[in-house]
Amino acid sequence: MENKTIYTLPMFSSLLSELPQITFSGTTICINLKGYDYDDIYSEVELIFQEVHYFSKVNALFSVNTIEAYDKVLEIFNSSIILQLMEANRNLFEEMNKRQKLKHYSLYLDGYDGYNIVCKSIEIKEL
Incomplete structure (x- = not known):
């Protein structure tokens, strides 16, 4: 499985000031994060995933090889999840x-969770 870092959070997830806020609206999922870095600088970030076709949340302790993904948004290439979606409905997948x-x-x-999202695009807002 190949990975590419798309975005590195400006804060450490171990120093979040509140629980991650996840909102669902139609096919859009937003993850809002608020917290501090080691210099005590406060940041807020909104990760907006558009046209979501798959979303999963897992306790990070039960995930294999996740250390690379901590505090980063990674794009996963050769994804087994995308392959499973394709196999479930090849015609729809090819059309999309x-x-x-x-x-x-x-x-x-x-200290929180891991998220896997399959979607068309991502927008990142630093608030």
């Missing part, structure tokens, strides 16, 4: 990919 390819993103928060 004609417009824009699905991408698999992964995020792990220390």
